[in-house]
Amino acid sequence: MRAALSRLRVVREPNLAMTARALEESAEGPRPLVPMAGGTDLFVYLNAGALPEQDYLDLWHLDELRGVIDTPGGVRIHALETFANLRRDPLVKRRYPALAEASSWVGARQIQNRATIAGNIANGSPAGDSLPVLLALDARIRLVRFSAPRDVGFDTFYTGYRTSVRHPSELIHSILLPWPLPGTRQYFRKVGTRLAQAISKVVIATTITVQKGRVTRARIALGSVAATVVRVPSAEDALLGEKLTPAAASEAARRLRESIHPIDDIRSTAAHRLRVAGRLVELAVADALR
Amino acid sequence: MVTRSPAVNRPRSIGRSVPKKDAAAKVTGAALYVDDLSPEGLLHGATVRSEIPAGRITRIEFDSAFDWSQVTIVDHRDIPGNNCIALIEYDQPALVENEIRHADEPILLLAHPDREKLQQALRAVKVHCEPLEAVLTMERSIACARLVHATDNVQKRFLIQRGDLEAGFARAHKIVEREYRVGHQEHLYIENNGVIARMEADGSLVVEGSLQCPYYVHKALMHLMGLPAEKVRVVQTVTGGGFGGKEEYPSMISAHAALLARKSGRPVKLIYDRMEDIAATTKRHPAIVRHRSGVTEEGELVAQDIDVIMDGGAYVTLSPVVLSRGILHAGGPYRCPNVRITGRAVATNTPPNGAFRGFGAPQTLFAAELHMDHLAESLGMDPLEIRRRNLYRLGDVTPTGQVLRESVSASECLEKAVKVSGYVKRRKALDAANRKALARPAGKGPRKVRGIGLSLVHHGAGFTGSGEVKLASIASLDLSPEGRPRALAASTEIGQGTVTIFSQMIGDALQVSHDLVEVAQPDTLRVPNSGPTVASRTCMVVGGLLSQAAADMRARLLEFDPRGWSDDRSFRKLALRHLKERGALRIDRQYQPPSGIEWNDDTYTGDAYGVFAWACNVIEVEVDLDTGDARPVEVVTANDVGKAIHPRLAEGQIEGGVSQALGWAILEELRWKDGRVWNQQLTNYIIPTSMDCPPMKVIVVENPYSGGPFGAKGVGELPMDGPAPAVVAAVRHATGQWMDEIPISPERLLEKLARLEEALT
Structure with missing residues (x-):
């Protein structure tokens, strides 16, 4: 452990209201509190000594931030829902199979027991496994502060590499996933460095809605190909109004390869990512055909 | 004169998978590893x-804002003896004096x-340097x-x-020339390197830690500290894996801890x-x-001209012997009357490469096996057939002129697998299935193809050439104060089962249970130099010495009391009586080469x-044509180990070795950035998890060796040798692509496949 654990301060307040207040108060001071959920990513950074000394606000005990709730507008998933829960939640499995699938690919069982969906969002890694799914599902993020909540579309949440519209005084409260339209097929695929305990080289989630044989709506979202998770509107447009054919798929893949600019890094190469991302779009379309 | 044989009804434990003796302490957490120890002060x-990676030190700067009063600082001037890690050559400094020869080279100790x-x-601390090319x-x-x-x-x-x-070559119908490459591999033992050093009041030095070869460390510390043999004591603590990674490196970390302990006058833990x-x-x-x-x-096969180059890194360390084993296996397990094998270990500004399971043989066998496949292909012959025609049989002669006199199982392993x-x-x-899959166009769903490949390897047992004679290992057996037979050897338990198999061999020879046998903790103060725990020699060489010692002890005890013993209790009674009446009983046996x-x-x-030893691996691989991922889906591995003293442990060694080899073949790639290792974490140095390891059918062949x-x-290294070329052969079968360089990363494989597809369209 390269970080000095004895110098870490972890603040723990009894309930959500007091937690939110503590966060808001600290945000104006010299050492804003950093909200901490499952801590699975945090621990890796601490071990490597890669974080500045900062104070943490523990959320783990706040049951107010747990629960998967059926609402008229869709399903509301609260911040601290773990991937272990999401991969087996009946509602999620039935209505958002891509999210259940993505949850099952996070780390491995031990990580899934601690890692939370809000942690994945707040951590903001472009390789976050659940994030392309949230993009493809048009998720809305509810942020709360002691004074007032607000909802933000997930497609406008990130502002850059690991930066977001979330103000340091705000907590992620929950994620609303609108009900999928009838005729929508969801697809998820993670291409990682190995079959478990892996970080993705490319990760894709798509939702393709087909009505009367034509695509009426398409979402193509990718991770690990840019500074944030991204949607690729040009590729989505290639499918709109089309029948799902290999030709349409290959046109979407072509546009996708033109629109994204992945990089070489420790896990893979730009060329490989580009090639695989194109193939994954074709696979997603082929999957929607079934 | 022995007048009566003691009871012989006891079931022998050799060949039975008795409970591993160190297992309970390890799974319950009772076993103490070096980082669990905290001596006072x-x-x-x-x-x-x-x-x-290369440069000269110009200045070392200590931040004046930091409180240095409680810090012990050691540099090369604090070394009382020679500033080198004594191994084959004495070229590697314990601490850099001026010239930096590789990244992450030790300069100062705190x-x-x-x-x-x-x-x-x-x-x-900031080290200022003038870089060199x-x-x-x-x-x-x-x-x-x-x-x-x-020069x-x-x-x-x-x-x-x-x-x-x-x-x-004049006789050859086809001549094939190719180049093969293999990369670095990290051992990734579960427990990292670590030791504790302390100076005793009498000026002697004690080092205890996670290591494979106590006497290597002992020798290095004598030179470094300028101490006589009796003033240096090295003790092995419970060790979480080695794979060769704790063969020579512990001498370095022990040297550092010792220097800090000497200067501070306190015990120092370095983990x-x-x-x-x-x-x-x-x-x-x-x-x-x-x-x-x-x-x-x-x-x-009528001519083999083979050139082997290995990257030794910045210092010589063990590279000459790794290269030696490499070239001695470079021809593969095949007879060939006309052979030239040249080998070079070359220096680079990278951390010294060292011992690792297989010790040079996996590298050259990889090339030899792939080359056999290329030769077969040049003739339109099946890879199996070309092996059948050339594999070593009894009486064949190797490139060094060695006549294979016994225990030759190339054919048996091949045919069984x-x-x-x-x-x-x-x-x-x-x-047939692949033709169908390949005919399916992209965009119509996932495309996967499968291939099956095989490889045949041999692995020289024990030290190379005159190595064992030079080592002249001694192992001893005595009676503990409790009247138990006690093995005294420097051979370390590093998870592979040393303690258990020693107990089995001694127990059977003495006709007592393996539970009664004690195996002393390797401690240079107490155990003789039975050589390093390397080269698959622990069972064959040291186990052999202990078996002989046990036979001697049995004779000596029967001489003392011809009535002998019938069970563990009566053995102990007799042993205690011997200790009381005749004093200590200790048998030393020294290695004698077979005639x-x-x-x-x-x-x-x-x-x-x-x-x-011999092995054949047959591996089936599935290649995802959309991602370039090659995944082994089934392994059949037949290994002739002579005799499996403990079948379950032998199978475990084989499964572990195969998994490690699969990682090397497919997943593991050391990445470098500006001359430093870039992927230093478990999240980015990728080894297989249980999810990535396919089901394995392990066949243990037992063709005994008289020596x-x-x-x-021996079984430790053999399973590392064969899987990589079998995987490459399977990928070739699946995709038509030869991957003559490993790891077969998805990046490389997909690139090749895509180029092919682009060329076709």
Whole structure:
């Protein structure tokens, strides 16, 4: 452990209201509190000594931030829902199979027991496994502060590499996933460095809605190909109004390869990512055909 | 005179999978590893390392804002003896004096009572350097881009010659020439390197830690500290894996802890975290192997011209012996009358590469096996058939002129693995399935193809050539004060089962239960030098000495009381009586080479090994044509180990070795950035998890060796040798692509496949 654990301060307040207040108060001071959920990513950074000394606000005990709730507008998933829960939640499995699938690919069982969906969002890694799914599902993020909540579309949440519209005084409260339209097929695929305990080289989630044989709506979202998770509107447009054919798929893949600019890094190469991302779009379309 | 044989009804434990003796303590957490130990007054140590691969130190700056009063600081001037880690050559300094020869080379040592403060102290030291041109690849080293070793950057050369190469090529119907490459590999033992050192009041030094070879550390510390043998004591603590990674490196970390302990006058614990361990410690040698060989129309191998280059890294360390084993296996398990094998270990500005399971043989066998496949292909022959025609049989002669006199199982291993895997039928079935899969256009769903490949390997048992004779190992057996037989040997338990198999062998020889037998903790104060725990020699060589000692002890006890014993209780009674009436009983046995073994180090001819172990791997691989991922889906592995003393442990060694080899073949790639290891973490140095390891059918073949205890030949390294070329052969079968360089990363494979597809469309 390269970080000095004895110098870490972890603040723990009894309930959500007091937690939110503590966060808001600290945000104006010299050492804003950093909200901490499952801590699975945090621990890796601490071990490597890669974080500045900062104070943490523990959320783990706040049951107010747990629960998967059926609402008229869709399903509301609260911040601290773990991937272990999401991969087996009946509602999620039935209505958002891509999210259940993505949850099952996070780390491995031990990580899934601690890692939370809000942690994945707040951590903001472009390789976050659940994030392309949230993009493809048009998720809305509810942020709360002691004074007032607000909802933000997930497609406008990130502002850059690991930066977001979330103000340091705000907590992620929950994620609303609108009900999928009838005729929508969801697809998820993670291409990682190995079959478990892996970080993705490319990760894709798509939702393709087909009505009367034509695509009426398409979402193509990718991770690990840019500074944030991204949607690729040009590729989505290639499918709109089309029948799902290999030709349409290959046109979407072509546009996708033109629109994204992945990089070489420790896990893979730009060329490989580009090639695989194109193939994954074709696979997603082929999957929607079934 | 023995008048009566003691009871012989006891079931022998050899060949039975008795409970592993160290298992309970390890699974319950009772076993104490070095980081669990905290002697009073302990300081924690840390190492300031170079951040560049080559350069000269101009200035070392200590941040004046930091409180240095409690920090012990050691540099090369604090070394009382010679500033070197004594191994084969004495070229590697314990601490850099001026010239930095590789990244993460140790420069300064720090110790502090508090681990967190120590981390801050590390950050408060700045080493200023004037960089030199770094030689980071074998090609640059050979081109002498800059001299980093001697006058030609070559650390060691070897030549093996047999027959008439030109005449051989003249007979050839086909001549095939190719180059093969393998990369670094990290051992990734579960427990990182770590030791504790302390100075005793009488000026002697004690080092305890996680290590494979107590006497290597002992020798290095004598030179470094200028101490006589009796003033240096090295003790092995419970060790979480080694794989060769704790063969020579512990001498370095022990040296550092010892220097800090000497200067501070306090015990010092030096434990690497994973990042430091991956960045600074040894790796498997990368290699470039070039083959030019000739075959007749019938597939008979008539000429092999092989050149082996290994990357030794910045210092010589063990590279000469790794290279030696590499070239001695470079021809593969095949008879060939005309052979030339040349080998070079070259110096680069990278951390020294070192011992790793297989010790040079996996690198050269990879090339040899792939080359057999290329030869077969040049003839339109099945890979199985060309092997059947050339594999070593009893009486065949190796490139060094060694006549294979016994325990030759190439054919048996090959035929067993082929039969169990259904290789012939499966290969045909996959051919048909793949044609269908490949005909399917992209965009119509996932496309996967499968292939099946095989490899055949041999592995020389024990030390090379005259190595065992030079070592002249001694192992002892005495009676403990409780009247139990007690093994005294420097052989370490590193998870592989040393303690259990020693107990089995001694127990059977004495006709007591293996539970009664004690195996002393390896401690240079108490145990004789039975040599290092390496080279698959623990069971065959040291186990052999202990078995002989046990037979001697039995005779001595029967001489003392001819009535003998019938069970553990009566043995102890008799033993205690012996201790009381006659005093201590201790039997020392020293290694004697089997008769008829001759080796010439100057000409590199003769019996390179007493015997060889053999293995055949048949591996089926599935390749995802959309992602380039190659995944092994089934492994059949037949291994002739002579005799499996403990079948379950032998199978475990085989499964573990195969998994490690699969990682090397497919997943594991050391990445470099500015001459430093870039992927230093478990999240980015990718080894297989249980999810990535396919089901394995392990076949243990037992073709006994007359020179090994109960016929045993060793199993530790053999399973590392064969899987990689079998995987490449399977990928070739699946995709039509030859991957002559490993790892077969998805990046490389997909690139090749995509180029092919683009060329077709």
